[in-house]
Amino acid sequence: MRLPLEGIRILDLSTMLPGPLCTQTLADFGADVIKIEQPKGGDFFRSSKPFLKDDTSSLFMLVNRNKSSLTINLKSEKGRQLFYQLVKKADVVVEQFRPGVVKKLKIDYDSLKAINPQIIYCSISGYGQDGPYRLNAGHDINYLGYSGILGVMGKKNEKPTIPSVQIADIGGGTFNSIIGILLALIARTHSGVGQFVDISMLDGAVGWLPYLASSYLATGNSPVAGDSMLTGGYAAYQVYETMDGKYLNIGAIEMHLWSNLCNFMGKPEFIPWQRVVEKQKEMLAFFSEKFKSKTRDEWLEALSTIDTCAGPVNTVEEAFKDPQILHREMLFEVEHPRLGKIKQIGFPIKLSATPARFDRIAPDLGEDNARIMSSLGYTRDQISEMEECGDI
Template sequence: MSAPRKPLTGVRVLDFSTLLPGPMATLILAEAGAEVIKVERPGSGEEMRHYPPMVTADSGVNFALLNRGKRSLALDLKNEESIRIIKLLMTDIDVVVEQFRPGVMDRLGLGWEALKAINPALVYCSITGWGQDGPKAQLAAHDLNYMAETGVLNLGADRAGDPVVPPVLVADIGGGTMPAVISILLALREAEKTGAGAHLDVAMGDNLFAWAYWALGERAVGRPDPRPGGELVTGGSPRYQVYRCADGRWLACAPLEQKFWMNFCRIVGLPESLADDSRDPAATTAAVRDIVAAKPSAEWLAAFDGVDACVTLVKSIGEAADDPHFRARGLFRGAMPAGEATLTPVPPPIAPIYRDPEGGQGFPALGDANLDLTGG
């Protein structure tokens, strides 16, 4: 296998972010070749270092996986000397990523205007929940809150109207990480052409609305808000459901298109009177539920083998990571050092030509770049 391409080689990133959205964004930049310098508090480092389970005496697995391939600069941002050091570094920095509430970096003397004056081509990315302005700008929140406030959480409510706590952090990654990376790359391209940097206002709340585009489309044509558990992709159709098998496993069934639906109906033996699900979707769903429940999952998977019907098994995360398909694509074959142990890196969400399948770079010890960058 050829070595991964590194299109961001030569790009230097100063990363003030913590927890998930910013660190995953700079992980992607590092994977693509950027030098990422992570600024942390002296003594303790950022919060994620201490989230269990631990892989070393002072670092948890979450920190290790999100900060692979970076360097650590331990500085007290309330100290004038630390601010002076950062400003000295700024002439050689291409990207700043920060995740404080609006106004914090300005009060520290490290806001966009202050750093742009030193480096006019600087790309300055601010990741927040609600954006740099607006009534909610200073409101404390986490992923669940952003999903609740943007209506996304309600879209996943069951038929009784009860929202379900999502198992994945869509706001942090889908609303923060990915828009930040995209915006940084756009701004770097613009800076190459014009010499002018940019302040990127990446708001997780704003960016979640794109995930609910279909619901906004319904509203745009005058339809009422989607019914809990009652729309095409939220449980209102027999063509987009999870069905329980006789052995307690579940099938994810998504034969939305008519050609897939007809194949599905043939395999499960659905009576012709119910195959036209436009008449009574609930009755068709109930009938399919009873049919699927009569056989174990292995029988159904064998029956659907080679049939275009969009039917798959609901797997655990462990089963998924061990799936031969993902193994064949090299997603989980790497090994990164973590103290005396090794970890399988999380595959960053970028094209394989930019991804290091070996994942051999470790995560930084707190302050490992201090001597090099500050002389002490």
């Protein structure tokens, strides 16, 4: 069956994480993604550790499958003209430069829509295309800091804890870019023209604030780490250490789940205290001591007999061996021509009729130069000449 995005061509100028993961997801569902990279070195992730065999980056392989690779020197006139030819037949352009760079390169939205009025142009940046921070450098930690998220991560009265996953990059950049591009494609079916999609990772991080914002917007009191139910201040929603030095998590927010846990632990008197601030210290002390009486897996087996929210704090290795994650095919193995068998993270979006597919491994730098340029009418000699001159 035809995949949802079959026939949609995307020119991907992005690098590192947010943009490439966005375009990989679209490629998984049939989009023809051409990853356009600078001739020398390519995407920064190509040289990022850890490496598989022959200095191939594991990280690059995880966010660039199902794409072609074309090298273009966008600073050269011939390179830019090649890019313009691609734009004529493209549906989407994704870029991740700091605001203003694409205008200097003459590949900004206004320049490209003059070539192809139907083009959808998605710009991913830290702070958006306007505002006082628009030209500032930034990474995930900076966006989380500005948004208020970082300030409530960690224990009460302690230094904020840096999250190990890129919340703003992926949650604010990748996912919102996917949504924005798909919305613009749908809008184009009505209007016949493309549009500009402005994605700010700071905006995306702020979009994650409903729970935290509800307190401030209702009372004027800003939440702090370790004070509320979902930030570690309550016994019902907590991480506990077990006898073997491992950890389990409890998420008994609903009263029936909390009641089941308290009764199971022989503490029915705790039931009405679930949200009583003054009782949290006593309950935390009890559960902290109690959970150290057995190993993590012994506790999880015991708790599986009742209806309550309990789970392990897995290592990444344990996660990829977890029966639920394996059953859902969130890790799969593919054959690489040089590296042999390598593993890929699976497809988190499951469609019943048109599921995602694996078509090809992440490409080598410039692997598809000849094929793509030949399709545009370039001869073998022209391709060789452009390569020698540094245009591709």
